[in-house]
Amino acid sequence: MSEVEESSAQESVQEHLQEIVALLEKQRLVEDLVHKQEMPRHELVESLVHKQHVAELQKKLDSLHSADVAYILEALPRDQRLLVWDLVKADREGEVLLELSEPVREALIAQMEPAELLAAAETLDTDELADLAPDLPEDVMDDVFKALPVEEREQLRAAMSYPEDSVGALMDFDLVTIRDDVTLEVVLRYLRRLEELPDHTDQIFVVDRGEVLKGVLPLHTLLVNDPERRVADLMDKDMLALTATDKAAEAAQAFERYDLVTAPVVDDKGRLAGRVSVDAVVDYIREAAESERLNLGGLRQEEDIFSSVWASAKNRWTWLAINLVTAFIASRVISVFEGTIEKLVALAALMPIVAGIGGNSGNQTITMIVRSLALGQMTPTNARTLVLKEIAISLLNGLVWGGIIGGFAMLLYHSPSLGIVMTAAMTLNLLVAALFGVFIPMLMYKLGRDPAVGSSVMITAITDSGGFFIFLGLASLFLL
Amino acid sequence: MSEVEESSAQESVQEHLQEIVALLEKQRLVEDLVHKQEMPRHELVESLVHKQHVAELQKKLDSLHSADVAYILEALPRDQRLLVWDLVKADREGEVLLELSEPVREALIAQMEPAELLAAAETLDTDELADLAPDLPEDVMDDVFKALPVEEREQLRAAMSYPEDSVGALMDFDLVTIRDDVTLEVVLRYLRRLEELPDHTDQIFVVDRGEVLKGVLPLHTLLVNDPERRVADLMDKDMLALTATDKAAEAAQAFERYDLVTAPVVDDKGRLAGRVSVDAVVDYIREAAESERLNLGGLRQEEDIFSSVWASAKNRWTWLAINLVTAFIASRVISVFEGTIEKLVALAALMPIVAGIGGNSGNQTITMIVRSLALGQMTPTNARTLVLKEIAISLLNGLVWGGIIGGFAMLLYHSPSLGIVMTAAMTLNLLVAALFGVFIPMLMYKLGRDPAVGSSVMITAITDSGGFFIFLGLASLFLL
Numbered sequence: 032m033s034e035v036e037e038s039s040a041q042e043s044v045q046e047h048l049q050e051i052v053a054l055l056e057k058q059r060l061v062e063d064l065v066h067k068q069e070m071p072r073h074e075l076v077e078s079l080v081h082k083q084h085v086a087e088l089q090k091k092l093d094s095l096h097s098a099d100v101a102y103i104l105e106a107l108p109r110d111q112r113l114l115v116w117d118l119v120k121a122d123r124e125g126e127v128l129l130e131l132s133e134p135v136r137e138a139l140i141a142q143m144e145p146a147e148l149l150a151a152a153e154t155l156d157t158d159e160l161a162d163l164a165p166d167l168p169e170d171v172m173d174d175v176f177k178a179l180p181v182e183e184r185e186q187l188r189a190a191m192s193y194p195e196d197s198v199g200a201l202m203d204f205d206l207v208t209i210r211d212d213v214t215l216e217v218v219l220r221y222l223r224r225l226e227e228l229p230d231h232t233d234q235i236f237v238v239d240r241g242e243v244l245k246g247v248l249p250l251h252t253l254l255v256n257d258p259e260r261r262v263a264d265l266m267d268k269d270m271l272a273l274t275a276t277d278k279a280a281e282a283a284q285a286f287e288r289y290d291l292v293t294a295p296v297v298d299d300k301g302r303l304a305g306r307v308s309v310d311a312v313v314d315y316i317r318e319a320a321e322s323e324r325l326n327l328g329g330l331r332q333e334e335d336i337f338s339s340v341w342a343s344a345k346n347r348w349t350w351l352a353i354n355l356v357t358a359f360i361a362s363r364v365i366s367v368f369e370g371t372i373e374k375l376v377a378l379a380a381l382m383p384i385v386a387g388i389g390g391n392s393g394n395q396t397i398t399m400i401v402r403s404l405a406l407g408q409m410t411p412t413n414a415r416t417l418v419l420k421e422i423a424i425s426l427l428n429g430l431v432w433g434g435i436i437g438g439f440a441m442l443l444y445h446s447p448s449l450g451i452v453m454t455a456a457m458t459l460n461l462l463v464a465a466l467f468g469v470f471i472p473m474l475m476y477k478l479g480r481d482p483a484v485g486s487s488v489m490i491t492a493i494t495d496s497g498g499f500f501i502f503l504g505l506a507s508l509f510l511l
Numbered sequence: 512m513s514e515v516e517e518s519s520a521q522e523s524v525q526e527h528l529q530e531i532v533a534l535l536e537k538q539r540l541v542e543d544l545v546h547k548q549e550m551p552r553h554e555l556v557e558s559l560v561h562k563q564h565v566a567e568l569q570k571k572l573d574s575l576h577s578a579d580v581a582y583i584l585e586a587l588p589r590d591q592r593l594l595v596w597d598l599v600k601a602d603r604e605g606e607v608l609l610e611l612s613e614p615v616r617e618a619l620i621a622q623m624e625p626a627e628l629l630a631a632a633e634t635l636d637t638d639e640l641a642d643l644a645p646d647l648p649e650d651v652m653d654d655v656f657k658a659l660p661v662e663e664r665e666q667l668r669a670a671m672s673y674p675e676d677s678v679g680a681l682m683d684f685d686l687v688t689i690r691d692d693v694t695l696e697v698v699l700r701y702l703r704r705l706e707e708l709p710d711h712t713d714q715i716f717v718v719d720r721g722e723v724l725k726g727v728l729p730l731h732t733l734l735v736n737d738p739e740r741r742v743a744d745l746m747d748k749d750m751l752a753l754t755a756t757d758k759a760a761e762a763a764q765a766f767e768r769y770d771l772v773t774a775p776v777v778d779d780k781g782r783l784a785g786r787v788s789v790d791a792v793v794d795y796i797r798e799a800a801e802s803e804r805l806n807l808g809g810l811r812q813e814e815d816i817f818s819s820v821w822a823s824a825k826n827r828w829t830w831l832a833i834n835l836v837t838a839f840i841a842s843r844v845i846s847v848f849e850g851t852i853e854k855l856v857a858l859a860a861l862m863p864i865v866a867g868i869g870g871n872s873g874n875q876t877i878t879m880i881v882r883s884l885a886l887g888q889m890t891p892t893n894a895r896t897l898v899l900k901e902i903a904i905s906l907l908n909g910l911v912w913g914g915i916i917g918g919f920a921m922l923l924y925h926s927p928s929l930g931i932v933m934t935a936a937m938t939l940n941l942l943v944a945a946l947f948g949v950f951i952p953m954l955m956y957k958l959g960r961d962p963a964v965g966s967s968v969m970i971t972a973i974t975d976s977g978g979f980f981i982f983l984g985l986a987s988l989f990l991l
Contacts, residue, residue, distance in 0.1 A: 049890075290710060325882075361863055
């Protein structure tokens, strides 16, 4: 991508972006000049300058990696984005589309002719096609299917059939296979006849006549051993093999744990069906982290930073609506105690503290439990230990922090009993936070749902309404 | 790791865990029996049974990958953890320590003798030692330094000098280098003389006599080309090269974008200093996502699930204390308006809605901006566009959701003017959320701080206090 001299990868792609923005600005200045000063659109001058800029842009784009082109497209406003997209060579459009985030990809696909889309799709491997398929119009996909050889058609159908979070969705079909009864010399000669090896090939799969996976031969083994030795004696028979229905998250953990570059995927009869390579795993880990981050931030999906106000607003409405409902419920809880608040208005000022700290503490517990569940460390014994520990922590925190804030309340309002009610309410609400903080994610896990999604909203709803109820309830009982 | 038949990696490590827990339980039952029934501790019987269990455990542990041993240690309560740790072979202790999370690693190191630690450290490569160094006692590190050959001592010193989020911290020194004036045949013979290649070697580094990096020779190129050809004609001169002071996050993005397995690291004179391999990058991405998740959840760092109540509570106090302060400030804002609330107690029930939705919306904006900053898409032009868009969205959301909740308020309290104040307050607070949601992360970025840390707490503090102030202030002006 970059020469040795320009050594930082990120700086370098941002430099590319700046260069392209500069070229686009020059282009716009010329057009503005023609437009504003109402010059006669002197065909010759304009087209020459225009052509020169376009040629420069074209050259720059052609020199960039597809991933960098995608990066630049994402960072450009819509009109400039379309201008640049038109200059991307047809045989790279497929690759660039793959690298784009979903909203930007959708926007560009919506602008493309069916014939252009078909041409772009035809440059892709079947596993890449499967990734792109959900965003392509149905008639284009029909044509893509028709244009494929029978074997690849089956591969595509298989790849499209796996859910997004399964190993099948990460799998590709770039397999180099050998038999175990040959020598390394034969393997070396066989490889030399191939023009190139599939990306990331770090091992060759050893199969029998029935395509059943017998072992793997790492390239390292091939390179450091005597060429006279036989594959059967050197291959690794004890390798990790995935199946297409395994969860992607589990495969990712295996790659991380065992430092893998590729892993074979076998079907239920042990036949080699495909492979997963580390670049797909890295993308998966990034995307999973990204989508969790967006979810925690209250966004439904990635936003194209240049999407319309309307599209962006809709992306945020799900969570706003949910929060509005929970805030409304909390509001109704408070309104039950309006009589109490009227008599002791200090309660109105103090109640958000009880609710807020409860929510904070509940989210801490949830984060702990979700992590333990994700790591599979939640054995029945451990669960019991954890519940007891969370309860103990909540009581400790309730007495410490509840005591501090109760002390403040006592001093501010000259009322020891108000201070005691405050401390008691904090402690009880932290206890509620601890119990539901363990209970909610474990219930969601039992029900087969992702405990990382929604647990936080639920615990906040409970500690808000619960906090108001406990504090105002205790105050009604003991302070009036 | 696992045979082809047991194909799921995650299930398999959990099965290992269950097996070991079962063995430990058996062991405990025997001890309980001896203890409870106050049997005379019949030396022979006990030691036989004990020995048998220990042998079984030992055998099981020896068959596991170091990463799996670490996983199992993390999932075991403290007493059982120490029992299993004693059975880990001395020559693997270093590797297992590397795979453990920090709190568990620290706990085990605290239990180990200096001599044992030194022995464990001596089994590690210098880049691994640098990772472990912060957790080792100083005198052990001194001995480690003394035991190293001069070259490695320098490497270790260099590796330890780089900050945690730099390429230097990800780098290792497992380099295979060649000159460019030889044929592939010579390279193949040279590799065959090595007993094994460093893990993840997918390319060999081509250097001149001054160790300056000239290019890389991918193993794939080596394998598919005629052995008579020369390295100089086949090597890739246009490779990406990192420097040790590059940010780790940028290197990770380069690995993701260009699908790399390894990348060379050069010094300021272009000399080869080390390499980064994808397993270090995968670990980095995981850990960065993990630490962000913990931070968002309000935890300072990872928790050992079996740490003491006291240690866990301390891990949560930073965020609780910060939130207590912000909640206290919000409470003081409300108390300014106690007179208003006394006259119109409905305000107390409605005010948390204004504050809550503001916080929610502000966090959505922050999530968007932090993401754009992280991707480096925040050019000055884009920043202007984004601010305007966020303002437009906040006004739209204020009118839509503020209108809905204002309508409810009007119906519930039979007061059109209360409904209008509610809608106006929501809209204004969402505007505040949008402005500060853009401003806070951009300011933190300008100041060189990580905008992902702390932005969320700050925006929530502002929308809480601001929401109470705006709503109660408007109510004081227009409703009394």
